[in-house]
Amino acid sequence: MRERAISAGRRPLLLGGASLAAALGLAACGDGAPDPEPTSSATPTPELPEPHPAEGGLARFGFHLGAPTAARHDRFREDLASVGRLGMGWARFAVLGRDVVQDWGAPGGPIRMRESALDMIDDAVGAARDAGLSVYVITNDAWSDHTASEDVFLAKMRLYWEAVARRIADRVDVWQVFNEADGSHYRTVEHVDPADAGYMGRLAAAVGAARDVIHGVGPDVRVTTNLFGYPVDQAMTERWDLGIAALAPAMDVITLDAYPQLFTDATQRLVDYIARARATTGKEVLVGEIGLQTCPECFSETDQAQAYALYIDALSRSEASAVLFYELRDEDGDFGVLTADNAPKLAGTMLLRAAGNG
Secondary structure, three states: OOOOOOOOOOOOOOOOOHHHHHHHOOOOOOOOOOOOOOOOOOOOOOOOOOOOOOOOOOOOEEEEOOOOOHHHHHHHHHHHHHHHHOOOOEEEEEOOHHHHEEEOOOOOOOOEEOHHHHHHHHHHHHHHHHOOOEEEEEEOOOOOOOOOOHHHHHHHHHHHHHHHHHHHHHHOOEEEEOOOOOOEOOOOOOEOOOOOHHHHHHHHHHHHHHHHHHHHHOOOOEEEOEEOOOOOOHHHHHHHHHHHHHHHHHOOOEEEEOOOOOOHHHHHHHHHHHHHHHHHHOOOEEEEEEOOOOOOOOOOHHHHHHHHHHHHHHHOOOOOOEEEEOOOEOOOOOOOOEOOOOOEOHHHHHHHHHOOOO
8 A cells, every 4th residue: 555644535636847847748837837836834844854864864865956057156156154054065057058059050160168157056056065066967958950961960069068077067066967868868859668679779869969078078077867757656667677687787876866755665766777677787776856746736744744754754764875856946846845936845844953053
């Protein structure tokens, strides 16, 4: 029986990041959309859960942050400070191709980078390191010429990866290429089947090409791509098996996105799978995204706090090398433990207390 700490009949999930929302056929707050209306934060009650992390605390946990753009410079610095106050050791954020690439150029030709935007990324990585955080970056964007051959596409992408790597690779711990491309095509974002061996082979070659380029600049960077993870049931573990079989040779570390909600059995399934994946591949395993949304139609702030306590208790005792919560503040929906204006929700208050800053 699935155990659940929420009332019967509640809608199970709205979205889990843009690609999860697309897979579920649901609306997400994307770039350019208005900020979501934050759920009002109630006064914490005595029933607020208390996480009990294993020895070592929360150092291997972290948060996904909004991308460091010129418009978000001060907000990004606030977010780094918040990660530290919450007692965590990792910051995950994206490099936006639309910001850092001024002109992709013609097929077979050079690309032109926007140096001022690269300066912003350089500054963001430096600020995260100065804050004592490990850095996980994402380059999700791809050249949009869908008519180009795969060889021409990869030649263009190598120029992009190298230009970004020359700025930041010496200070990046983990570099994720693409985003949940086992479910959304890495070039067209169309739905794909991870059982399609031809597609997965091409994806592995693309990830491997990125790894070669990034290692040529920063040999210590751990290059990865993330696997889709909702719901966390037996079918999902079989899907992960397919993805890992195809992609593990091209990756330095395995990255799983996982949204077990408030199911204790699903959370334990994730813990067990991490151990199995590490044993079978000999590679470190990271959780690239995990979290719970708050909204009137889905989960309450109390639910979210309970979920975070569940995840911390379970995953701090797992073999995961790092666990990245999605996300710090309401940015791409309302998954944040902080509202869009930086006020803590109940989960945020709980984490501040756990870190001794509440």
